[in-house]
Amino acid sequence: MDTIWLNYALPCLCAFLACAGFTLVFNIHGGGMLICSLGGAMCWLIYLLAGSTIFAAFLSAAAIGVFSEVMARLRRCPVTGYLLVALLPLVPGGGIYYAMSYCVAGDIQRFLDTLLHTFGMAAALAVGAMMTASLFRAVYMHLYHPKGRK
Amino acid sequence: MDYDKLLNISVELGCRLMSSGAEIYRVEESVRRLLQAYGLESPEVFAIPNCVIVSITTPEGHPITRMRRIGAHGTDIELLERCNDLCRRLCVLRPPLEEAQSGLSALTEHTPQYTPWNILLGYGIAPAFFSPLFGGGIADSVCALIGGLAVGFCLLYGSRLMGSNGFFRTAICSAVASLVSLLLVHIGLGHNLDTVTISVLMVLVPGVALTNAMREIMAGDIISGLSRAADSILTAAAIAIGSAVGLAISQIF
Known part of the structure; x- marks a missing residue:
């Protein structure tokens, strides 16, 4: 029980609060604040459960893509806000920093290694979130507007 | 109808949308729908992150174009949601242009901002x-x-x-x-x-x-x-x- 609390619940709570901080920066009010923060917590939970690899980031971003599309449809709001904030915990800030720290130390091998990993992370995020979002939109259009009109 | 005024309103709306962090397709689509709702046949809208160009042809065949540059901007989701709402409302209700103009002007003032x-x-x-x-x-x-x-x-x-x-x-x-x-x-x-x-x-x-x-x-x-x-x-x-x-x-x- 303790390990579940320490390894999963606590980090998710932190991700939730960190995303709540970002909603202040992006001027999100009311219910949107809660949804964005929940998205951030969910994003981190899936990333942890899937094993903290690039593929885990892809899966987590894919889940967030669907989540934010659904929430945007429910609240009849642009999807941008939910997606932006919920994906933030995964953005590879650490990768940029470590790459630079190896570069300054002159360790070219590890610098390139970290740089490529950072790019992989960013690509996984972008592709994961966008693919499911596009897929969701296509299915949604098909289900609710079968004649192909918007 | 005063097409100059309509053009101004639509460009202004596009500019607000863009500066609140909307995607390009949303800006183009919103402005196009607004112009079509007011009865224009084929309005042309082109947007890139720091510029919006709208061109319309009045029923008499007179073309009018307006370009608006947009400076550096952040992300303001609340303003984006309100712009989106306003655009949807204008397209459905089609109020007189003066009313649309005042609704648009009130947008920036009435959007809550964090201190x-x-x-x-x-x-x-x-x-x-x-x-x-x-x-x-x-x-x-x-x-x-x-x-x-x-x-x-x-x-x-x-x-x-x-x-x-x-x-x-x-x-x-x-x-x-x-x-x-x-x-x-x-x-x-x-x-x-x-x-x-x-x-x-x-x-x-x-x-x-x-x-x-x-x-x-x-x-x-x-x-x-x-x-x-x-x-x-x-x-x-x-x-x-x-x-x-x-x-x-x-x-x-």
């Missing part, structure tokens, strides 16, 4: 709670909070000193972040320099630009997508350059 102190608080608590995600303890969280406040202060109040160049601004903020973290760890408040620095840098990382770039490309707006992607890569480079300052100093001592 600078609240935004600063946001800049503080985001790194404070990111630090446990990167393996930091409570002391590191406190350091990240202080660092985040310092960076937020630079972003909010330092624009006069740093100018409007985004690359330079990000580099300075990132240098501030790494120096403050270095100082706090050096005086013994924080334990892990890397964790503290990364947490503080999280408020600068180009997550927004990256996500937007991919959304544009998926929507088929390649020009805007590429320019936003270049923006996110440049921002990442600026963060790297800024943090190198702190790293280099920490190597000397």
Whole structure:
């Protein structure tokens, strides 16, 4: 029980609060604040459960893509806000920093290694979130507007 | 109908949407729908991240075009939602142009904004709670909070000193972040320099630009997508350059 609390619940709570901080920066009010923060917590939970690899980031971003599309449809709001904030915990800030720290130390091998990993992370995020979002939109259009009109 | 006025209103709406952080296709689609709702056959709208061009042909066959440049802007989701709502309402109700104009003007004033102190608080608590995600303890969280406040202060109040160049601004903020973290760890408040620095840098990382770039490309707006992607890569480079300052100093001592 303790390990579940320490390894999963606590980090998710932190991700939730960190995303709540970002909603202040992006001027999100009311219910949107809660949804964005929940998205951030969910994003981190899936990333942890899937094993903290690039593929885990892809899966987590894919889940967030669907989540934010659904929430945007429910609240009849642009999807941008939910997606932006919920994906933030995964953005590879650490990768940029470590790459630079190896570069300054002159360790070219590890610098390139970290740089490529950072790019992989960013690509996984972008592709994961966008693919499911596009897929969701296509299915949604098909289900609710079968004649192909918007 | 006064088509000049209609054109002005639609360009203004496009500009508001863009400066609140909407995607290109949303701007183009909203303006086009608005013009079509007022009975124009084939309005042409072209938008890239810092410019909107709208061209209409009146029923008498007289073409009118207006271009509007948009300066550097942040992300304002509340304004975006309200613009979207207003556009939807205008398209359905089609009120007289004066009413549409006043609705549009009221938009900016009536959109709630957080006070600078609240935004600063946001800049503080985001790194404070990111630090446990990167393996930091409570002391590191406190350091990240202080660092985040310092960076937020630079972003909010330092624009006069740093100018409007985004690359330079990000580099300075990132240098501030790494120096403050270095100082706090050096005086013994924080334990892990890397964790503290990364947490503080999280408020600068180009997550927004990256996500937007991919959304544009998926929507088929390649020009805007590429320019936003270049923006996110440049921002990442600026963060790297800024943090190198702190790293280099920490190597000397």
